[in-house]
Amino acid sequence: MCNYMPVADVYAREILDSRGYPAIEVEVMTEDGSVGRAAIPYSTTPFPAGKETLPAGGEAFHTREACCQGDGLQDGCHFVNSVLADAMIGENVYEQAQLDRLLCHLDGSKKQPCADGILGVSLASAAAAAKTLNLPLYRYLGGMRAYCLPVPMMSVLCGGVHAANTLDFREFMIMPVKVDCYGQGLRMCARVYHELEEILAVRHLSAARGEEGGFAPDLENADAAVGLITEAIQKAGFRPGEDVALALNAAAGDLYDASLDCYVFTGGSAQISREIRRSPEEMISYLEELCQRYPIQSVEDALAENDWEGWKTLTDRLGGRVELIGGELFAANRERLAHGIHMGAGNAVEIRLDQVGTLTDLFGVAELARRNGYRTVVSNCRQETEDALIADLAVAFGAARIRAGAPGCTERVAKYNRLLRIEDSLGLAAEYESVYTS
Numbered sequence: 001m002c003n004y005m006p007v008a009d010v011y012a013r014e015i016l017d018s019r020g021y022p023a024i025e026v027e028v029m030t031e032d033g034s035v036g037r038a039a040i041p042y043s044t045t046p047f048p049a050g051k052e053t054l055p056a057g058g059e060a061f062h063t064r065e066a067c068c069q070g071d072g073l074q075d076g077c078h079f080v081n082s083v084l085a086d087a088m089i090g091e092n093v094y095e096q097a098q099l100d101r102l103l104c105h106l107d108g109s110k111k112q113p114c115a116d117g118i119l120g121v122s123l124a125s126a127a128a129a130a131k132t133l134n135l136p137l138y139r140y141l142g143g144m145r146a147y148c149l150p151v152p153m154m155s156v157l158c159g160g161v162h163a164a165n166t167l168d169f170r171e172f173m174i175m176p177v178k179v180d181c182y183g184q185g186l187r188m189c190a191r192v193y194h195e196l197e198e199i200l201a202v203r204h205l206s207a208a209r210g211e212e213g214g215f216a217p218d219l220e221n222a223d224a225a226v227g228l229i230t231e232a233i234q235k236a237g238f239r240p241g242e243d244v245a246l247a248l249n250a251a252a253g254d255l256y257d258a259s260l261d262c263y264v265f266t267g268g269s270a271q272i273s274r275e276i277r278r279s280p281e282e283m284i285s286y287l288e289e290l291c292q293r294y295p296i297q298s299v300e301d302a303l304a305e306n307d308w309e310g311w312k313t314l315t316d317r318l319g320g321r322v323e324l325i326g327g328e329l330f331a332a333n334r335e336r337l338a339h340g341i342h343m344g345a346g347n348a349v350e351i352r353l354d355q356v357g358t359l360t361d362l363f364g365v366a367e368l369a370r371r372n373g374y375r376t377v378v379s380n381c382r383q384e385t386e387d388a389l390i391a392d393l394a395v396a397f398g399a400a401r402i403r404a405g406a407p408g409c410t411e412r413v414a415k416y417n418r419l420l421r422i423e424d425s426l427g428l429a430a431e432y433e434s435v436y437t438s
Helices: 062-071 076-086 098-106 114-130 137-145 182-202 223-233 266-272 280-295 308-318 336-344 359-371 389-397 410-429
Strands: 008-015 021-028 035-041 151-158 172-177 244-249 260-265 275-277 294-299 321-325 348-351 374-381 401-405
Touching: 008 076, 008 114, 008 137, 021 076, 035 114, 035 348, 076 098, 076 114, 098 114, 098 308, 098 359, 114 137, 137 260, 151 182, 151 223, 172 294, 172 389, 182 244, 223 244, 223 266, 223 280, 223 294, 244 359, 260 266, 260 280, 260 321, 266 275, 275 280, 280 294, 308 321, 308 336, 308 348, 321 336, 321 374, 336 359, 348 359, 359 389, 374 389, 389 401, 389 410
Parallel strands: 151 401, 244 294, 294 321, 321 348, 348 374, 374 401
Antiparallel strands: 008 021, 021 035, 151 172, 172 244, 260 275
8 A cells, every 4th residue: 555645735715605604625636636625614613722713804703704794714725825735745645643733833823824724634635645545535534443324413403593593402403213224314314304394384383494404493492392303203103212312402501691600591581571590400400301201312512511510410310311412511622521531521522623623633532532432423513515524534433423414405415415325335334323212
């Protein structure tokens, strides 16, 4: 096998994401003419560890709107096409860890534009290396261990900051239970999604979609949302909990008011004209009650990201039967994940491209989780592109779940369809870790 292939060129361009905002697409070409490509949705939060993206004016910004109103991500593209390209050309594309160290060194000030470009170069380099060897990306990254397909966590209802409705929790999702293969599970989820759309139409509820493609009707609370989904599961001919389970993304950090030390449910409050506040203990009890009444198998960001003691209490009470995913809690950061493992907080970690710096960082988090028995959930971003790279990453990591949004948007469907192709290419070697309820 070839062990040296120099990078011949690196180029970045500005493209549009799923919401029409700027994103960066990076191409890396090797000396033999192979080209790897990666598109990175613009990050609206600083990452990693306080890194900021700088617009042309030189002042840090954290909103897509400011980016769109200014010069977009042209500074980020220029940074890739000049500083990063000059450093990368001639480097061995197969030395991923060395390339990533070089990228991090160039971005050592944590103020360089643009963090998205750094990650784009890292991922595009791996894609180019795979092309030179005529290997699919999942096989190049995961080797002989890359044969397990993740369970789809399909978003069907949206709320919180992802939708202009009264639901306080950010996402309500479904997962197939006890199916034999990824394709079968995906079809089941899509069927429930369409049945839910029909129920909303019959009841004259809005079928407008949130940012990740899930429907966004005005509903009183999480109970009402879960009740609708349960009805859709039954109408599709499946048994709630036995054929299709539920999952929540509470995004509790959005609800938490530090000055009051409680969670404020503004949407639910508006529905009943009375403010709904829950203390951390009441929030834990509320989630525990929901999981007892409904077949909820997974909850993401159940509490605020810095409430470590609360997360430990939640895990002690629910962790034996519910998957508790730390999205903002761990922020795909090895130090935070290690601290959570030590404390016994959560039992699964989310990996999202807008939380990490390089591909090496991604693998570091996934490996730490695997060694300590934490499940890995590979997730799409709030804004997405049609790049389906996260599907390959999920298989390469041996991720238990993939959260790619709803099947009503092509940038989300691209990820699900890529996994169907991977399943076909693996043939009899493909394995699938189904969801089994207790």
